[in-house]
Amino acid sequence: MSIMTLRMAEIVSRATIRDVARAAGVSVGSVSRALNGGKNVSARVARDVAAAAEKLGYQPDFQARSLRTRTTGMVGCLVSDVANPLYASIVQAAEARLREAGLLMVVANTANDPARERAMVAAFRSRRLDGMLVAPGSDENDRAWRELAAGGAPVVILDRDVPGEGDTPWPAVLVDHREGARTATRYLIGLGHRRIALLTPGARMRPGRERIAGFKAAFAEADIDPEGALICLQASSMDFAQGDALELLRRDRRPTAIIALGTRILAGALRAARDLGLSVPRDLSVIAVGDTDLAAVHSPAITALRWSLEDVGRAAAELLLQRLRGTGEGQSCALLPVDLVLRESCGAPTAT
Amino acid sequence: MSIMTLRMAEIVSRATIRDVARAAGVSVGSVSRALNGGKNVSARVARDVAAAAEKLGYQPDFQARSLRTRTTGMVGCLVSDVANPLYASIVQAAEARLREAGLLMVVANTANDPARERAMVAAFRSRRLDGMLVAPGSDENDRAWRELAAGGAPVVILDRDVPGEGDTPWPAVLVDHREGARTATRYLIGLGHRRIALLTPGARMRPGRERIAGFKAAFAEADIDPEGALICLQASSMDFAQGDALELLRRDRRPTAIIALGTRILAGALRAARDLGLSVPRDLSVIAVGDTDLAAVHSPAITALRWSLEDVGRAAAELLLQRLRGTGEGQSCALLPVDLVLRESCGAPTAT
DNA sequence: CCGCACTATGGAAACGTTTCCAATTCAGCC
DNA sequence: GGCTGAATTGGAAACGTTTCCATAGTGCGG
Numbered sequence: 001m002s003i004m005t006l007r008m009a010e011i012v013s014r015a016t017i018r019d020v021a022r023a024a025g026v027s028v029g030s031v032s033r034a035l036n037g038g039k040n041v042s043a044r045v046a047r048d049v050a051a052a053a054e055k056l057g058y059q060p061d062f063q064a065r066s067l068r069t070r071t072t073g074m075v076g077c078l079v080s081d082v083a084n085p086l087y088a089s090i091v092q093a094a095e096a097r098l099r100e101a102g103l104l105m106v107v108a109n110t111a112n113d114p115a116r117e118r119a120m121v122a123a124f125r126s127r128r129l130d131g132m133l134v135a136p137g138s139d140e141n142d143r144a145w146r147e148l149a150a151g152g153a154p155v156v157i158l159d160r161d162v163p164g165e166g167d168t169p170w171p172a173v174l175v176d177h178r179e180g181a182r183t184a185t186r187y188l189i190g191l192g193h194r195r196i197a198l199l200t201p202g203a204r205m206r207p208g209r210e211r212i213a214g215f216k217a218a219f220a221e222a223d224i225d226p227e228g229a230l231i232c233l234q235a236s237s238m239d240f241a242q243g244d245a246l247e248l249l250r251r252d253r254r255p256t257a258i259i260a261l262g263t264r265i266l267a268g269a270l271r272a273a274r275d276l277g278l279s280v281p282r283d284l285s286v287i288a289v290g291d292t293d294l295a296a297v298h299s300p301a302i303t304a305l306r307w308s309l310e311d312v313g314r315a316a317a318e319l320l321l322q323r324l325r326g327t328g329e330g331q332s333c334a335l336l337p338v339d340l341v342l343r344e345s346c347g348a349p350t351a352t
Numbered sequence: 353m354s355i356m357t358l359r360m361a362e363i364v365s366r367a368t369i370r371d372v373a374r375a376a377g378v379s380v381g382s383v384s385r386a387l388n389g390g391k392n393v394s395a396r397v398a399r400d401v402a403a404a405a406e407k408l409g410y411q412p413d414f415q416a417r418s419l420r421t422r423t424t425g426m427v428g429c430l431v432s433d434v435a436n437p438l439y440a441s442i443v444q445a446a447e448a449r450l451r452e453a454g455l456l457m458v459v460a461n462t463a464n465d466p467a468r469e470r471a472m473v474a475a476f477r478s479r480r481l482d483g484m485l486v487a488p489g490s491d492e493n494d495r496a497w498r499e500l501a502a503g504g505a506p507v508v509i510l511d512r513d514v515p516g517e518g519d520t521p522w523p524a525v526l527v528d529h530r531e532g533a534r535t536a537t538r539y540l541i542g543l544g545h546r547r548i549a550l551l552t553p554g555a556r557m558r559p560g561r562e563r564i565a566g567f568k569a570a571f572a573e574a575d576i577d578p579e580g581a582l583i584c585l586q587a588s589s590m591d592f593a594q595g596d597a598l599e600l601l602r603r604d605r606r607p608t609a610i611i612a613l614g615t616r617i618l619a620g621a622l623r624a625a626r627d628l629g630l631s632v633p634r635d636l637s638v639i640a641v642g643d644t645d646l647a648a649v650h651s652p653a654i655t656a657l658r659w660s661l662e663d664v665g666r667a668a669a670e671l672l673l674q675r676l677r678g679t680g681e682g683q684s685c686a687l688l689p690v691d692l693v694l695r696e697s698c699g700a701p702t703a704t
Numbered sequence: 705c706c707g708c709a710c711t712a713t714g715g716a717a718a719c720g721t722t723t724c725c726a727a728t729t730c731a732g733c734c
Numbered sequence: 735g736g737c738t739g740a741a742t743t744g745g746a747a748a749c750g751t752t753t754c755c756a757t758a759g760t761g762c763g764g
Contacts, residue, residue: 016720027744032722040742062479063424064720066415067749074458074479083444085437092435095461104475106426106458109447123456127414127426267649274651294645297619299626368750379714384752392712416750419719 015056023052076124078134093313112137118144125151154323180338181214197230197255245272256349257285281347300344367408375404428476430486445665464489470496477503506675523684532690533566549582549607597624608701609637633699652696659690
């Protein structure tokens with residue numbers, strides 16, 4: 001046992017800066033300067049230190065360095081669920097950019113639980129992460145955001161309206177869902193639709209709110225009976241139960257077009273249509289919000305609102321890096337565009 | 353400027369263990385014991401320390417603690433791409449379990465690039481992460497795995513065959529793809545199919561290899577012309593170009609059934625079938641490997657091989673925690689089952 | 705009443721860096 | 735040749751913990 005432990009320790013223990021200093025015949029201070037600053041270090045020392053470090057396979061200990069420099073080279077990413085394709089792509093892109101800059105990313109899922117959000121913010125802070133990317137589950141977790149601000153580490157918000165501290169808003173990457181929804185709605189109205197349903201999981205968060213606003217705006221500007229704008233909220237976002245969609249499509253004056261969010265809700269709507277024998281796009285036009293595999297591959301292929309998740313992640317990382325480097329203020333917000341990808345799922349409504 | 357900096361510092365600086373000690377009128381050592389061990393500490397001290405810590409909002413600094421204890425409370429997770437739904441769910445589940453245990457998870461994408469894999473292993477090691485979950489892009493990045501072992505931190509492999517160091521294999525979570533493929537193939541053979549195509553992106557990694565083995569095994573045990581087992585590999589996994597599938601289905605003696613991996617390849621196959629006017633399941637039976645949204649929602653709904661990604665993540669986290677706690681050896685491997693979910697996409701082949 | 709075992713406590717060392725400061729060298733210039 | 739200033743270097747402090755060690759108290763049996 002003791003031998004075992006010893007051997008383990010032997011294997012694990014690595015060369016420290018002290019070992020390098022001894023091997024190179026200089027002081028630890030010089031080694032540190034040689035390896036980091038490069039400033040005020042003679043050619044001889046630089047060479048010897050480099051050689052010694054190489055020979056010993058020296059790798060600096062980030063923990064120790066962090067303690068001194070107050071920076072960890074890690075940033076946190078707080079989302080409700082990385083398994084959600086929406087977030088997964090954002091996380092992926094952000095990680096790519098951050099890695100380029102030599103930073104590691106730690107992720108945590110909050111499942112939209114305010115308590116957990118606070119706990120993770122505290123954990124990040126306690127670990128002294130250099131910064132954070134967060135997509136709050138609700139815009140109203142005030143306590144968490146105050147704590148977050150108190151930490152002093154830069155924060156970038158992902159597509160949410162979080163009330164800033166005092167006057168200045170948080171740096172954020174926003175997606176122009178409003179304009180997207182407006183475009184889609186306008187497109188359907190242009191095709192002749194007058195009763196359109198917007199299927200979305202609640203207006204609690206920015207994307208939903210903005211979409212609803214854009215949806216309404218399109219009706220308003222077309223000067224059309226606003227009664228035709230059917231907004232179907234849904235409490236739980238897990239499944240826009242096929243049943244809900246069925247109910248909607250069985251109505252007396254059913255909508256002739258549907259704008260459906262994401263994969264699950266879209267799937268529910270498509271199934272409901274199939275079950276009722278409604279053919280897309282003949283009897284029902286469909287637009288997907290978010291360009292998922294399902295939308296692209298379904299037959300008929302579904303017209304979709306698309307925005308680049310990669311851009312969101314990349315922009316967020318960029319904004320955060322800017323703050324971390326403290327290079328001026330730069331821009332503090334990014335607003336990303338939403339495009340309408342035309343496919344086969346929309347047409348003029350048949351007279352009813 | 354200097355005032356600004358000062359104020360920042362003031363805000364950021366937090367209570368240290370020293371402050372707590374002073375406030376409680378005890379030594380730092382006692383505070384540490386009171387807050388951590390709880391052993392050898394009098395009731396009075398415990399009370400005073402707790403009160404002082406509470407009043408000052410003391411939160412221990414993980415960096416400093418890490419330096420002393422050689423543990424960071426963080427584990428790394430190395431996958432090719434977190435945006436891949438396959439990995440996303442695994443990561444999500446693993447993170448959940450690890451968070452329960454008070455650990456943070458840092459993720460890194462390797463894009464199957466061996467150099468990057470090595471770099472990230474080094475980065476993890478340099479940061480002294482307590483352990484790692486890795487799904488190598490190739491089983492043959494020997495140098496990376498040797499380095500990985502040298503780090504001394506426990507590692508759990510995700511569904512890969514990585515040659516162990518010396519005799520003992522790495523702890524791993526494996527999915528029984530072989531049995532799954534065998535079941536699916538046997539099912540098709542039972543329906544009367546004699547020419548079946550397996551569409552998979554290469555045999556470079558364990559899942560592909562195992563599936564091929566299971567596929568062949570089913571043919572062998574059914575005592576059927578093995579010429580009917582069509583294995584279609586594909587170099588780039590991004591798109592099993594619809595074209596490839598088209599070519600396959602146009603053949604003289606085309607397969608009457610297809611087993612297709614994932615979302616993209618499955619989509620390519622379905623499109624090709626549609627383009628050729630082949631109806632599923634009448635003219636062509638289809639089984640999806642991996643139960644994706646597309647498979648579940650498509651009409652007809654696609655029969656699929658399903659295994660629980662959540663279980664993979666959870667099991668991996670569990671295995672890692674076991675190692676971290678050093679509680680005996682416990683089990684070192686988990687083999688997770690694959691189920692065949694029967695839907696509407698398979699039938700008896702029409703006589704050709 | 706004295707030692708004795710045991711518990712609680714304070715002080716200090718240690719973890720591996722970076723960075724400050726003082727000391728030394730060195731070149732250049734009068 | 736001595737003086738000045740810049741460049742380089744070594745030594746040590748500091749970062750915030752945990753843990754070891756020695757010491758002081760405390761109860762208890764002889």
